[in-house]
Amino acid sequence: MKPKIQKHINLIHAIHEQRNHFNPTTAAKSLVKLFDYDPGLFFSNLGKLNHQHLGEVLLELPREPLEVAIERLTPHRLARAAEAIESDEATDLLQRIREHHPNLAEKILSLMSAADRREVVELSKYTDDQAGAYMEREFLAARPQDSVVDVKHLIRRFRQHEASSPIIKLFVTDDEGRLVGSVHFTDLLLFEDDTTIETVLEKTGHKRPLTIRPVSPIAEVVRLFEEYDLNIIAVVNKSGKLIGRIVYDDIYDMIRQMETEQVYGLAGVDDEAEEGPFRQAAVQRLSWLLFNLAAILIASAVIDQFDQTIASYVALAALLPVIAALGGNAGMQALTVTVRRLALGEIEYSNAKNALRREAKIVLFNGTAIAAVAGLVVYVWFGDPMLSFIVVAAIFLNLLVAGVAGTLIPLGLHRVGIDPAVASSIFLTTTTDIFGFFIFLLLAEMFLL
Amino acid sequence: MKPKIQKHINLIHAIHEQRNHFNPTTAAKSLVKLFDYDPGLFFSNLGKLNHQHLGEVLLELPREPLEVAIERLTPHRLARAAEAIESDEATDLLQRIREHHPNLAEKILSLMSAADRREVVELSKYTDDQAGAYMEREFLAARPQDSVVDVKHLIRRFRQHEASSPIIKLFVTDDEGRLVGSVHFTDLLLFEDDTTIETVLEKTGHKRPLTIRPVSPIAEVVRLFEEYDLNIIAVVNKSGKLIGRIVYDDIYDMIRQMETEQVYGLAGVDDEAEEGPFRQAAVQRLSWLLFNLAAILIASAVIDQFDQTIASYVALAALLPVIAALGGNAGMQALTVTVRRLALGEIEYSNAKNALRREAKIVLFNGTAIAAVAGLVVYVWFGDPMLSFIVVAAIFLNLLVAGVAGTLIPLGLHRVGIDPAVASSIFLTTTTDIFGFFIFLLLAEMFLL
Numbered sequence: 001m002k003p004k005i006q007k008h009i010n011l012i013h014a015i016h017e018q019r020n021h022f023n024p025t026t027a028a029k030s031l032v033k034l035f036d037y038d039p040g041l042f043f044s045n046l047g048k049l050n051h052q053h054l055g056e057v058l059l060e061l062p063r064e065p066l067e068v069a070i071e072r073l074t075p076h077r078l079a080r081a082a083e084a085i086e087s088d089e090a091t092d093l094l095q096r097i098r099e100h101h102p103n104l105a106e107k108i109l110s111l112m113s114a115a116d117r118r119e120v121v122e123l124s125k126y127t128d129d130q131a132g133a134y135m136e137r138e139f140l141a142a143r144p145q146d147s148v149v150d151v152k153h154l155i156r157r158f159r160q161h162e163a164s165s166p167i168i169k170l171f172v173t174d175d176e177g178r179l180v181g182s183v184h185f186t187d188l189l190l191f192e193d194d195t196t197i198e199t200v201l202e203k204t205g206h207k208r209p210l211t212i213r214p215v216s217p218i219a220e221v222v223r224l225f226e227e228y229d230l231n232i233i234a235v236v237n238k239s240g241k242l243i244g245r246i247v248y249d250d251i252y253d254m255i256r257q258m259e260t261e262q263v264y265g266l267a268g269v270d271d272e273a274e275e276g277p278f279r280q281a282a283v284q285r286l287s288w289l290l291f292n293l294a295a296i297l298i299a300s301a302v303i304d305q306f307d308q309t310i311a312s313y314v315a316l317a318a319l320l321p322v323i324a325a326l327g328g329n330a331g332m333q334a335l336t337v338t339v340r341r342l343a344l345g346e347i348e349y350s351n352a353k354n355a356l357r358r359e360a361k362i363v364l365f366n367g368t369a370i371a372a373v374a375g376l377v378v379y380v381w382f383g384d385p386m387l388s389f390i391v392v393a394a395i396f397l398n399l400l401v402a403g404v405a406g407t408l409i410p411l412g413l414h415r416v417g418i419d420p421a422v423a424s425s426i427f428l429t430t431t432t433d434i435f436g437f438f439i440f441l442l443l444a445e446m447f448l449l
Numbered sequence: 450m451k452p453k454i455q456k457h458i459n460l461i462h463a464i465h466e467q468r469n470h471f472n473p474t475t476a477a478k479s480l481v482k483l484f485d486y487d488p489g490l491f492f493s494n495l496g497k498l499n500h501q502h503l504g505e506v507l508l509e510l511p512r513e514p515l516e517v518a519i520e521r522l523t524p525h526r527l528a529r530a531a532e533a534i535e536s537d538e539a540t541d542l543l544q545r546i547r548e549h550h551p552n553l554a555e556k557i558l559s560l561m562s563a564a565d566r567r568e569v570v571e572l573s574k575y576t577d578d579q580a581g582a583y584m585e586r587e588f589l590a591a592r593p594q595d596s597v598v599d600v601k602h603l604i605r606r607f608r609q610h611e612a613s614s615p616i617i618k619l620f621v622t623d624d625e626g627r628l629v630g631s632v633h634f635t636d637l638l639l640f641e642d643d644t645t646i647e648t649v650l651e652k653t654g655h656k657r658p659l660t661i662r663p664v665s666p667i668a669e670v671v672r673l674f675e676e677y678d679l680n681i682i683a684v685v686n687k688s689g690k691l692i693g694r695i696v697y698d699d700i701y702d703m704i705r706q707m708e709t710e711q712v713y714g715l716a717g718v719d720d721e722a723e724e725g726p727f728r729q730a731a732v733q734r735l736s737w738l739l740f741n742l743a744a745i746l747i748a749s750a751v752i753d754q755f756d757q758t759i760a761s762y763v764a765l766a767a768l769l770p771v772i773a774a775l776g777g778n779a780g781m782q783a784l785t786v787t788v789r790r791l792a793l794g795e796i797e798y799s800n801a802k803n804a805l806r807r808e809a810k811i812v813l814f815n816g817t818a819i820a821a822v823a824g825l826v827v828y829v830w831f832g833d834p835m836l837s838f839i840v841v842a843a844i845f846l847n848l849l850v851a852g853v854a855g856t857l858i859p860l861g862l863h864r865v866g867i868d869p870a871v872a873s874s875i876f877l878t879t880t881t882d883i884f885g886f887f888i889f890l891l892l893a894e895m896f897l898l
Contacts, residue, residue: 025676025794036800155635167635168680185634186604186616226705227474229698231617231680248697249678252704256675259708260789266712267785268778274786282811285782289775289819296774297826303767310759310766317759317766318752321882324770325745326738329717333734336716337723340709345474351485362731370738377746433770 005041008033012045015053022053028060035065043072055081059093070097075104079111086165087119087137088250094120131221132214134254135235135244138162141171144180144198148191168232171209171242172197178240182209211236214243218254223345225251262343265421266336268292291426299324299433306441309449315382316444319391323440326370327398327432334359334406335428339420342410349415356407363403371395386447394440398432405431454490457482461494464502471502477509484514492521504530508542512726519546524553528560535614536568536586537699543569580670581663583703584684584693587611590620593629593647597640617681620658620691621646627689631658660685663692667703672794674700711792714870715785717741740875748773748882755890762897764831765890768840772889775819776847776881783808783855784877788869791859798864805856812852820844835896843889847881854880 008030015022027049035042046069049057058069058081070078078097082090090112098105109117119137126132140158142151151170158167170188172181181201191200211234212221224230231248260271268288273281303310303320310316338355341347347355375392379385409427410420457479464471476498484491495518498506507518507530519527527546531539539561547554558566568586575581589607591600600619607616619637621630632646636653660683661670673679680697709720717737722730752759752769759765787804790796796804824841828834858876859869 023676152639155639166678166680167633184616185638189634189638190601190604226698226701227472229615229701231615231697248680249675252675252678252700255701255704255708256793259704259712260793263708263712263715263785263789266715267781269782269785278807278810279814281807282814285779285811286815286818288782289778289815290822292774292778293771293819293823293826296771299770300767303770304764307763307767311763314756314760314766315753317769318749318756320766320769321748321752321773321886322742322745324773325741325878325882329738329741330734332716333718333737336712336718340712344705344709351482358727358730361727362734365728365731366735366738369735370742373739374742377742429774433774437770 005034005037009041009045012048016048016050022056024053024056024060027053028057031057032062032065035068039065039068043068047073050084051077051080052084055085055089055093059085059089059096066096067100070101070104075107075111078104079108082108082120083112083116086162087116087123088134090116091120091123091133095124126214129218130214131212131216131218131235131246132244134218134221134246134250135214136165136247137244138165139171139234139242139245140167141173141177141242142197143175144172144196144201146197147193148188148195148197148200149193151188151197152193166247168245168247170197171234171245172201173242176239177242179209179211179234179236179242181206182234209234211240212246213237219258221246222251222254222258226255262339262421265419266339266425268422268425288426292429295426295430296433298430299437302434302437303441306445309441309445313387313444313448315384315387316441316448319378319387320437320440322374322391323394323398323436324433326374326395327402327436328429330363330366330370330399331402331406331428331432332425334363334403335410335424338407338410339424342414342420347411349411352407352411356404359403359407360400363399367396367399367403370399387444390440390443390447393443394436397439398436401435402428402432454483454486458490458494461497465497465499471505473502473505473509476502477506480506481511481514484517488514488517492517496522499533500526500529501533504534504538504542508534508538508545515545516549519550519553524556524560527553528557531557531569532561532565535611536565536572536693537583539565540569540572540582544573575663578667579663580661580665580667580684580695581693583667583670583695583699584663585614585696586693587614588620588683588691588694589616590622590626590691591646592624593621593645593650595646596642597637597644597646597649598642600637600646601642615696617696619646620683620694621650622691625688626691628658628660628683628685628691630655631683658683660689661695662686668707670695671700671703671707675704707792711788711870714868715788715874717871717874737875741878744875744879745882747879748886751883751886752890755894758890758894758898762836762893764833764836765893765897768827768836769886769889771823771840772843772847772885773882775823775844776851776885777878779812779815779819779848780851780855780877780881781874783812783852784859784873787856787859788873791863791869796860798860801856801860805853808852808856809849812848816845816848816852819848836893839889839892839896842892843885846888847885850884851877851881 011030012027015027031042031046034045042065058066061069082093094105094109097108109120123132123135140154142154155167170183170185171179172183174180183197183200183204187204188200210224210228214235221233224233233246234242235244235246237243264271270284273284341355371392374395375388378391379388405428410424413420413423460479461476464476480491480495483494491514507515510518531542543554543558546557558569572581572584589603591603604616619632619634620628621632623629630650632649632653637649640649659673659677663684670682673682682695683691684693684695686692713720717734719733722733790804820841823844824837827840828837854877859873862869862872
């Protein structure tokens, strides 16, 4: 056996014997290596994990090894694994199983304890972009009349039942379960056993904690965490009843996911389609290519209008891509900066004047510089001062259009509620291609022939 | 006065009277609105903030209002503000002041308390991409022989001196200050006042905490937080002495910053240059445009080689942008997915076979589809079956090249240690432009004339 494979087996053994920090990502990576080498070896090592580790690793496995795992593990074992992880993770896991094996998912759900099953069913109601989908139902809550010693009992019990859940804050709820406050454990440590939580809240200069509703957009929740440096937020229902919490580690994941959507959007790729089978990804990407084909054909039609000009001066054909490429590149620079600043909340439509002025200055500066360089190269290449002048003028004007369009298109789309990351670039390149070809060939027709 | 402006003034008053949660981002935004309306109003409201809020707001202000603020505030007030915020924030603030007013920064530093000054000087040693630059020097540490009641005293003292620092974990250090363990406060709550920390560590099944060195790359630290779902990590020096900590809220910022770098890199923009004055941003963007000009001129030279072919069949000129655009777009889709998966650690050069196979399948599927559609449009447009066939063949072949290059270029660059986000796209479009124009015009020369 290859020494590399042995290394991965050793890692799983170390986890099994609790000799090191458990990291589901690393464990899943090692198991995937084993899977590529020998699926049997993969399965025997996967089987060694305890319920909780198994559940966490299953969430990190790619599609293929996950299929093998869920087909070979018993529904009973899968139910134990789902119970051992946090409720939002269990919901994710069952969702992944449901995609291809709806009956198995139901079977697993029926084998779970009533309490855990209820939590998963509750969480399954929310869509991907709602806060509820990322909420853990496990949390520690005391009533105002409870004493510090009562809270100590609660902690002991919570630790027994929910060993994997971090305890970050103590929530305080009234008799109807409505959230009335929250306490840091460091503060709690400073009070005597018989002090009531109500007194603790008063003495620590308590403020009403920030809360969100389960139907709130997850993007708003992420914004709250970032702006207020939160590590936990309480989720409450319409009547103010505490129903769950969202914790910092989900925020790391959510930021990454929002960023993936933005990067993919700029290139005409959809993150959900990319995670699906190849055909789903291909069809989504194809739709983008078809839009681009339609857009570029308009630009082609513009060129075709000048066919006589090109026939009499063929060098123009060789220079068309230069005009298009520089306009497209300069425009994408302005567009990316604008899309980014919109996403980070640094600019909005209403206060975009400064941004537009800055982009205009940059593009004036760069338009002058790059047009001059291109004009020089064209003069050396073709030795025609008039052609060189036309290149300079067309590039300069196209860069101005590119800079302004690259700023205004995302601002305008954002203003009317369309995601600028997804739709901006196609409008931009269509604008710069059509304008660039038109102005270049028009000038050529006027001055060259 | 406009009602909108009054709203922003009210917000600052509410902060001053501590009537709401303080959010430096929101406060800074309101102050910027006041600045745009009337710099005097901006300054009078800024002046109302207490030391800590002032320090935090200064960090969030854009360049222009910051300049006004630091010129008008006394060095004494700025020193108090720097002392009131966390040491890593104070270091950032002094760094921002130092850029334009090096003497003022030194003056402020000299007015700070000896302890705070030492911390800032210490932190200033680290570069932007090192963990040390994001480290807070404030932390709570006890010795193993301390009792729970000793820790309670420590908490009270920490709260007095460092009101703004969150306490997340209790670090345990030996007499030389070396980190030997860490304890959750919820665990501490379960022990009697006279229990020693050593006993607490034993009874809670303590494992050695993860640590990092201040010279470690910050990207690695972010990876640790994400993979192990951390909310805090201890920073230790060469001999294991605890010197600081990095906390979850810096990780939110760092993820955003790393993502900004990646998105900007793909478009030839540099995030640091964009934060500088317009000329710095313009020059950086210009260098990217010059690279692109050089690349596209090679493609132009390819076209120029076929000038006779184009002169005899001018429709070719109109179709050149179609070949280039589709190759470029399909390639950027493959490239973006690959760059993203590399960044998220989902693929590496060594296990890229599956990724390459998938991209090849997608591009075969989409190349066939889009080439067929484009061929049909060209047939309807020009009525020439041979031209239509050439378009189909050139687009199909160029998409294959685009898919393979879009996958291999970032993998290869990553392999040799070059950031694929920054350099990939220029190599890709150069490849697809040159190959696309060459194959299209070669086929035209062979079959059309």
